[in-house]
Amino acid sequence: MEAQGCVQCAYVDYKGRRCEDSAENEGGLCFWHDPEADKQGDDICERVEAIAKSGRPLTGFQLKNANLRNVHLVNRGCQDGYDLTDADLNHADLRDAHLYNINLQGACLLKVDARYANLNSANLTRANLLGIRLDDAKIEHIRWGSIILQAAESKKLRKRESNRKEGVRRLNEEAEEVCRNIRRQCELHGLQEEAGEFFQKEMRYRRYQLPTYSWQRLVSKTVDLLCGYGERPMRVIAFSAAMVVVCAFLYAMIGVSAGGEIIQVHPELGWQANWAKLMECLYFSVVTFTTLGYGDIAPVGIGRTIAAFEAFLGTFILALYVVVFVKKMTR
Known part of the structure; x- marks a missing residue:
């Protein structure tokens, strides 16, 4: 496509928008989308700001090693921030940059110096963040992906x-x-x-x-x-509850002894009777898991092995929960 005798830049962004600038290299790319073009000039910062304020998209800009210190790219009065999706900012200087709500999805931020920058509410989904410096930067509400x-x-x-x-x-x-x-x-x-x-x-x-x-x-x-x-302390609680219930069902199937009587569910009994026996086994499972050991109910047969395993694991799980809970709360 030609406009006023110039070949239009071949870059097309993720929204299907084609760059309006003229191509300046053999690859059909403009200055901003040419990865080989030198972006280290002192005026790069002002030029990028001017393009952003004009309303033109900044998607795919090749700003490797660019000096963007103190750049102001805050789209005031608009819900959406400036769009730098898929931009290459490899080793760029973004110290003290104002980038509130900026869209940097898929951008290359490899070893970017973003110290003291304002990145609050920025979208960094799929961005390459290897080696990025964020010392004293504002990073609240960032969408990391x-x-x-x-x-x-x-x-x-x-x-x-x-x-x-x-x-x-x-x-x-x-x-x-x-x-x-x-x-x-x-x-x-x-x-x-x-x-x-x-x-x-x-x-x-x-x-x-x-x-x-x-x-x-x-x-x-x-x-x-x-x-x-x-x-995730709630995972410990969920695992504990699941183990107690599973063991209770096993005790109900195998049977436990209470005062010489065997408590065991049976198909011939009604659901109310079986439910009462299951609750008895659930009580025994809780007592065993927490290692209280009242002694009013005792396991029989292979249930002894299950009870020993449950008591051993219960001791470990309860200790683990205390550690995890304290770690979480002390933060």
Whole structure:
């Protein structure tokens, strides 16, 4: 397509919008979408601000190594922030930048210096956050996305055959590093809920680096399921309740002894009678799990083994809950 004798830039963004600028290189790209164009000039900051204020989209801008210190990209009076989706800001200087509510979905923020920047309410979904510096930056209400970019790439790589294991391990290392960095910054800013979320992700990506069938990975997975690496105390309660109920059903099927009488459900009994016996077994299961041991009801047969296992696991689970609960509350 030509306009006034010039070839229009070939870049098309995620919304299907084609750049209106003229192409300046052999690849058919304009200055802003050309990854080889030098963006280190002192006037880049002002030029980017002017484009944003004009209403033109900033999607896909190639701003590698750009000096954007103190850049002001806050779209005042509009619910949506300026759109820098898929932009390349690799090694850019964003110190003291005003980026409230900015849309940086899919952007490359590799080793960006964002110290003292205002990133409140920014959208960083699918952004490459490896090595980003967020010291003293404002990071409240950021939309980080449900999965780290490197982790998403790792999942895709698992389906390939060549060099799959090494590539997956490297990507999970990077994902762990990203989560550790963000988790530390969240802790410094008092964002404890976000810090907890990223701690869980950090531990999961560390687990993915372990051999698939190793006991270390199995233990790590168990801890994740049981308590979310100490960040999910309700999981401990849910597991405890499930175990108590399951054991109660087992006792009801096997039978327990109370004053010489065997308490056991039976198909020939009515539902009311069986329900009463099941409640008795549930009571015994709770007493066993909490290791109270009143002695009014005792297991029989294989039920003794089940009761011993339940009591042992109950002691461990209750101690675990105290640790997890205290950790969560002291934050």
